[in-house]
Amino acid sequence: MNHPSAARSTQGALVLGALGIVFGDIGTSPLYAAQTVFAIDDHAVQPTVDDVYGVVSLIFWSITVVVTVKYVTLVLRADNDGEGGIMALAALVRSVSASVARRAAVALALGVLGASLFYGDSLITPAISVLSAVEGLEVVDPGPADLVLPIGVAILALLFVVQRFGTGSVGRLFGPVMVLWFLVLAALGIPHIVGHPGVLLGLSPTYVVSFVVDHPYTAFLAMGAVVLVITGAEALYADMGHFGRRPIRVAWFALVFPALILNYLGQAALILDDPRTVDNPFYLLAPGWAQLPLVVLATLATVIASQAVISGAFSVSKQAVRLGYLPRLTVRHTSERESGQIYVPAVNWLLFAGVVVLILVFRSSDRLATAYGLAVTGTLLLTTTLLLVYAATAWHWPRWRIVLVAVVFGGLELLFLAANLTKIVHGGWLPLLVAAIVVTLMTTWQRGRRIVTARRAAIEGSLADLVERLREERPERVPGTAVFAHPTGDTAPLALRANVEFNHVLHERVVIVSVESEGVPHVPPAERTTVDRLGDGLLHVTARFGFQDPQDVPEVLREAEGLDVDPAEALYFLSRMALERGPRGGMWTWRKRLFIGMAHNGANPAAYFHLPVDRTVVMGSRVEL
Template sequence: MSTHSESNSRLAALSLAALGVVYGDIGTSPLYTMKEVFAGTHHPVPITPDNVLGILSLVLWSLIMVVSVKYVGFVMRADNRGEGGIMALIALASRQAGDDAAKQRFIMLVGILGACMFYADGMITPAISVLSAVEGMEIATPAFSHLVVPTTLVVLLGLFLVQRRGTALIGGLFGPIMVVWFATLAVLGLIKILEAPDVLAAVNPIYAFHFFTRNGDLAFLALGAVVLAVTGGEALYADMGHFGRRPIRIAWFGFVLPALMLNYFGQGAEILHNPESIKNPFYLMAPDWLLIPLVFLSTAATVIASQAVISGAFSVSRQALQLGYLPRMLVQHTSESEVGQIYLPRVNWTLMIAVMALVIGFESSSRLAAAYGIAVTGDMVITSILSAIIFNGLWGWSRLRTIAVVSVFLSVDLGFFGANVLKIPAGGWFPILMGVIIFTVMTTWKSGRQLLYKRLKDDAMDLEPFIEAISAHPPTRVQGTAIFMTPNPHGVPHAMLHNLKHNKVLHEQVVLVTVKVEDIPHVPGKERVTVQNLGHGFYRVTVSYGFKDEPDLPHELEACADYGLQLDVMDTSFFIGKETVIARRDSEMAFWREKLFITMFRNADSVTNHFKLPPNRVVELGAQVAL
């Protein structure tokens, strides 16, 4: 009985935590969605009873189709050992592709494009969310209108500055604040619905259908604003590894979806009753005495939504780094108990500059809304494409069944995406520009690393003949252990050849260590290390990590003792090749991309820091490599 009670308590706690982390983005969409549909800068819809009911029906059924059916019903079942998100989806789809190089390349390119859309979304979400909340000051009193942008910048600056201290302290407040937020959404909406219950007719999807038949092109263009209601839906899948499927589903169906729909329908009732309220229907639903407290609550909710996006950017960046899509960079842990709480300075400051530039450049949430949709809808399309590969390849669905289900998803996704493509001149160019830049960086790093590895492998001697030659004509062997880091476990590391050439000695024990990152989130500790005795004092050690594991090489090497390889860190030297990469014009890569790769390579975090090697035991030996 107590076990059952503890299980229910844990489920309730996880569901509460999910409210704070998973639903911040989609939970703050009511701040601006209806306003953008009827009063936005991009083809506003005329206010008539039929149009209001049609839009409400579109919002409701978009949430049901995209979030409830697609993400909760299908995509969340495509987990990589419990983990979700774009990197887990890439890993699952790549596993299905097997040795098909063309298919692997397609999956890699599409997946990276999805990650780029995630980053672009991560730049826009904090800007539009906090701006839309602070704009409530204008409703309270127009005299505050000139303070909206400066106040937004101050709030965002504080948010980014606090990242290095970790989110554990404010993280404990996320769930309770979002409970108050969603309860407020529901109550405000319910009061207005009771005043005009006719809006509940929009539950019938026929109103959405009639909206399209009456309005034609305008109805299609309206999708560009309606999609704002589902932004953040992808977070259900991305954060699945933190909370599990069940708590996320319980929070969605039990609290979040009902609260959102009550608020949207309440705004619809307010607009029908008072068309003037369209300038900001969310705030104008509230009584005057509640406006200022509501501005503070909305700002807190949008800060939480922004925090979840920033934390997600840190997490995706570390996974991309592990999988070889980004250069090594400093990763700091901000919690002793929660391994997922990390801080990446470069990502944090890059995001901060981009977010603040958006606020200064666009100045209002309405202008930013034009830039918002294309990143989200692009990510939705990519998720559907990768899901099709998993449904057919890993789940064993027939091609006909896969096409039938994914076609439904894509018809919705592409409709939203097409409507947002038309907003490119009004701001949609920003996520596209960011996506192109990030895509170029990630593909250049991946291709450059592969080309560098190929050059090093082509120039390397085979290991086994080298060991036989050493045994036949042994050089001087000195006490201790030398560990050589190498990506090629079957070749002689350049650092070893340089050491032998210049110092004319080898250590008693020579250990070649290769680190591999598997396409799973975590590799169990007992499975991380394999040791092969090559004879004559040579050992080959392979250390495997999952793409969410934290590298700590000295700690992993302690497990070598179980295989008969004793390593005393204080009597061990770590030899690392320090390559100087040179561009050349007749290479497989474009010359400008070689230059970009070399710049990133020079500025990447050191191997010593990345693998937590003891700095006083590391020896770097240089070599020149022409790409």
């Protein structure tokens, strides 16, 4: 039995970790959110009492309804074997809707769309966060304004370069830095609230109503910027598997939520006292002597926010691979203890290239803010939709509750989405373009993979027929164990068939390993393998992995009960398919080219399955697409 103090210590460490990773994005929103609201449509929102109270009320109730009530209270309850995120939620909905094939397919389609929007968010967040922090130099001294872009690019370049070393050691610094950041947020806001206590009236929802009634079009446009205060809400759910539900909730209610509200109220009070501060209310909250240290702290906080989004993109990519929507990618585990700490080189450098292009094209956080929002609101709506399906199916919610939640959350998020649609011609097209590209890639890979699998099965022939033929022909047996990685137990591995037909030999022990990706994050070791003995020294092993588990074939052979195989002594055989574009239908010609290009750039199967290079043999064949 663990001592209570040990349990408290563990919970404290998890809360600190959650503060360092989960809340980086939403925690840095005060840098640019309020500033963007007052800059929309050539300052359509005025620094008057009515407008300021209306804006701060919109901010408060948006955070309360979307983040506190929806995500922290409800969405965190929908955990997929402890994991979260829109892809995990889609897999969860698919599992509880297995009897309704159409619903399960729609759930995965929504998950793919949500993941695609997340990639757009992953491009914009590092660019806007780091730029908005470095732009604080202009407040301290307008002189070095020309250095903002080079400094921003240099910081981001360093951030992406160090990804290969992992976040384990750096991550321990994230929590204390973010604790300091949130304490500073609160400390900056409190003096201005004390100086203008009337700003607390803005917490009343009546000011939202009066703001909308008095200026309906302006309020509508303002919602397109107010959504910036809830960017990062999805991270609360996506990172649940790393820290658990309770630490995230404790961190939110104990520090993050009050610090954010105090800072936004402080910015509102400052604007009322001096309307000229609308150009950068965050940095002007601080006295002159504190502005340069605040720039340094804000830069650290935005780097942490960027790190969280980049890590999220790695996790989403890994989940998409396991669910069959992307080719195998090289995934490097950067921690011996934490399986969630991974590095995906291809995703890392694609993100870096995209972020640099964004910075050079948009050149300021103000312009980037026009592109921000569509990806966020789209993901919010998709999460709400999947949550309602899950609540109706798994939680058995009554219809009135489903309708109430749909109206409150869905209605607010639809307004956010509609307001952000006005940004399309001013940069909002960017996340939509990124999402369209990613959806095209994912659906092309899924469709092509199914076609190739069917045609490959026709070439390979039945495994049962091959086993029967081997019994009749009795080829010469050679010492040792041969392991054949093969996607199914129904057909014969081409490498096995070629070994018999061309070399006329068969190893004493032949193990065919089929890897299956389950729609859950983790499969317990005790449930991971099933061994089917085919006779004459031939065995078929089915290895099941969750989409968060490393697909380590030698480790599975070592752990499989009753198998008695020494992975260090075995030889491993892979069947490599050479894809050719043919005249047969099933896919458009351009999609065939795209699929073949993606296949050529996929990870080496030997590395993906953790096979020893010096004991792995690759044998090929051709498949027409």
